[in-house]
Amino acid sequence: MKTVKQLQLLGLAVILVWVSACQNKPKDGLTDTYTSGVIAIAADESFQPIVQEEVDVFEGVFPLAGIVPRYVTEVEAVNLLLKDSLRLAITSRRLTPEEMNSFNSRKFFPQEIKIATDGLALITNKDNPDTLITVNDIRDILTGKATQWREIYPASQLKDIRLVFDNKNSSTVRFAVDSICKGAPLADQIKALKTNREVIDFVSKTPDAIGIIGVNWLSDRNDSTGLSFSKEVRVMSVSAADKATPENSFKPYQAYLFYGDYPLTRSIYVLLNDPRSALPWGFASFLASDRGQRIILKSGLVPATQPVRVVNIKDK
Numbered sequence: 001m002k003t004v005k006q007l008q009l010l011g012l013a014v015i016l017v018w019v020s021a022c023q024n025k026p027k028d029g030l031t032d033t034y035t036s037g038v039i040a041i042a043a044d045e046s047f048q049p050i051v052q053e054e055v056d057v058f059e060g061v062f063p064l065a066g067i068v069p070r071y072v073t074e075v076e077a078v079n080l081l082l083k084d085s086l087r088l089a090i091t092s093r094r095l096t097p098e099e100m101n102s103f104n105s106r107k108f109f110p111q112e113i114k115i116a117t118d119g120l121a122l123i124t125n126k127d128n129p130d131t132l133i134t135v136n137d138i139r140d141i142l143t144g145k146a147t148q149w150r151e152i153y154p155a156s157q158l159k160d161i162r163l164v165f166d167n168k169n170s171s172t173v174r175f176a177v178d179s180i181c182k183g184a185p186l187a188d189q190i191k192a193l194k195t196n197r198e199v200i201d202f203v204s205k206t207p208d209a210i211g212i213i214g215v216n217w218l219s220d221r222n223d224s225t226g227l228s229f230s231k232e233v234r235v236m237s238v239s240a241a242d243k244a245t246p247e248n249s250f251k252p253y254q255a256y257l258f259y260g261d262y263p264l265t266r267s268i269y270v271l272l273n274d275p276r277s278a279l280p281w282g283f284a285s286f287l288a289s290d291r292g293q294r295i296i297l298k299s300g301l302v303p304a305t306q307p308v309r310v311v312n313i314k315d316k
Helices: 002-024 045-061 074-082 097-105 135-143 171-180 196-205 254-259 279-288 290-299
Strands: 037-044 065-072 088-091 111-124 132-134 162-165 209-214 237-239 265-272
Touching (some): 037 074, 037 279, 045 111, 045 196, 045 209, 074 088, 074 097, 088 279, 111 196, 111 290, 135 171, 162 171, 171 209
Parallel strands (some): 037 065, 037 088, 162 209
Antiparallel strands (some): 111 209, 111 265
């Protein structure tokens, strides 16, 4: 009889534990915490190098946390956030009023956190001797007003200008249309590939090509000063003046991004919709923290909160 009673008590205890576990389980089925669990995030593919570096360090600091990045176009990253497929996206823009209203109508109140300033780099083949270009020249190429290299550089031996982007839905294309072309459509002959890596490969093999990519794809990770770019291609100096000269043209070095001397800059934002303040908030806080910002500083981009070391730069 005693054994039966013990079994009954044991069974009751198991039931109580099971009921308690069911009651404590979040209604949305999510179990991640501020520093543990596994989540997916979306990031604009043009930011892949710096985002991956941040993820690797974060997972090293918090071994119980797993961040699974999806490197997609900016359009897809925002759409995934809107559909509640994930709770964190890294993009080069804020949410539009329409997108914010969509969240608010569902009782969500997303946060927007600026973590860095990025630059868009103009790259050419290493055999192309022309190294200076104005924003007006870039606009003429983008809109189809200039289609031959001689229209920009009269002494050029190259023929057709072959301009390539990373992806037709990328933040790079949006920046080109909105900020460089002032809303004018891009020329039909402009080619869109799939990734920034493909743009670098194409330009490195094509003498008459010019590409537009995120500058963090070009940083030389072996150079601790952040003053070297990838040697696969040539990085052009860009001028906001009507005529480009060595004195008024700048490469997308960190200091020039910081002071605004380089004219093609954009912000990097974390878009966060995490009402539970769980792992997405934990990762976002890390990105904005001293350690996360130092990683951005080392990458050659401009962190939102860390000071930038200014050095004298002379191009040979």
